[in-house]
Amino acid sequence: MLKETSVPRINARSYMSLYEENPSHNKDLITFAKLDFNILQKMHQNEAGGNTKWLRELDIHRNVPYPRDCATEAYFWSLLVIAEPKYSIQRTILAKLIICIAILDDTYDNYATIQELDLFTQAIHRWDIGLIESLPECMKVVFNVVVKLCDEIELETAKNRKSSLVIQYVKQAFFNFVEGYMVEAKWCHENYVPTYDEYKINGIETSTCPLEMTVLIALGEFATKDMFDWIFNYPKVLKAASLIARLRDDLGTHKFEQQSREHIASAVECCTKQYDVSQEDAYKLIQNEIEGYWKDINEACLINSDGIPNHVLDLILGLARASEFTYSNLKDDMVGSFEDKFSNGQLTKDYVVALLLDPIVP
Template sequence: MRSDSWSDICRWNIDASEQLPSYMKIIYTGLLDVYNEIEKELANENKSFLVNYFVIEMKKLLRAYFQEAQWYHGKIIPTTEEYMKNGIPSSTYLLIATTSWLGMGKIATKDAFDWISTEPPILVAACIIARLVNDLVSHEEEQKRGDAPSAIECSMNEYGVIKEEAYMKIKSIIENYWKDLIQGYFKLTGVIPRVLLMSIIILTRVAEFLYKDEDAYTFSKNNVKDAISAILIDPII
């Protein structure tokens, strides 16, 4: 992605699409269509202003992707800390968590959105867990097809360790962030509505399920389809 293309996207205006290459124009206009559709839905509840939180998180995600593209094309392996900092938005969980609240009715107040927009520790923990469990099972395939370095490559390069040792380091980081996530939940109970906090916990559990033993997000298996069916179509009541 060219740096000027990134500036065009940040404008968040349909006119900016004229400056983009054709393949990006399709994606960009699609994003704006989603934005407009959500805004119209929320207008019925006099909450269309909340869409701005979605836009802010989308820009963070795109900025993180742009950083990964720069690393890839520049053949740069960042430090593990640099990678994890960028991994918070690139996990997509800042965006997904915030967007999920748009449909949660009156309980998701402006104050709640102001809180989640600060990237609180419980959400950061969810993001890093999601980013790292993904990396553990997908990094080899991603490197084969050509992608930015994952946490595994960053750890191997920075600490001079073999792949298996990098795995152990990453798994230890994941375990510590799970502790932060659970502690954050109990600390915030009574401050932030429990249903909103639980949405963050559940999103993290989804990531752990999808990337438990393999990249079931990219290469979906029957067990994933069965789980989704059991929850949404044939739930146990």
């Protein structure tokens, strides 16, 4: 039996088993529920296979030796965000985006010099590979992977005659994202520990949520100038999801990153600095803030004072749920002892098997 989570697709499988154990269960209802689950699982299997083929055709791991192999984790993340059958395009492109984000993350964190990263960031800003002619070949490959993904998004949105509107926002979102990484790279290079408040402002971008939302909206029916402007103004609900993602990520990975390599101070170190508290107190403060951000999301979904389409709010909620699931795995019941399911595939193995490999026996 899988542990209960905040993700509906995971819980659906567990609830079916529990419901079937009830002597008064409706046999027709459980039969159709299993059939629906298995049909959708086949669709998800095909999508995951397509993404693996896409990555293999890019030959990224031969040309760029340093990034993580996270094709399965990337698709699984997209499945946590949006599982419904009619959103197949959004799901598959989101998975490709997550792969790109992981490659960029490793490029900014582990590979390039500060001078190389500065040129690379400028190239993304101007969308001009000519700016990085002097950089290592692998960084040119990374740039081209980003360009190819944007070309695919442009091709998809051209079907609805929205590509000219959409692509400018997607490119701007990519730049905003890598600019956030560039800020972190400079902090690390200068051994600068920002305040907690300063860190969170930049962390909205590095959380990846604004970029992911821009791409998801670009591929859907609500791709309008007003909707993109709403996202780029960072409304309260998007800030909340972004900071849940950023802070949960930091709680789950900061110990490993601080011990294994030179790395920017995480939210934990920034919090201990700003408030002059112990690491344990910083964990508690951050956990309390995360709970507050969840209240902001609940309020937005229940009241929706901005009149935002429910589907858009559901996407933001899905991003927050995916982050909560991925980074809130408390280890050994110790305060602040978290593990990262994205980087450690063993922690997601049972969930991947249940959602993508094993059908439910009728």
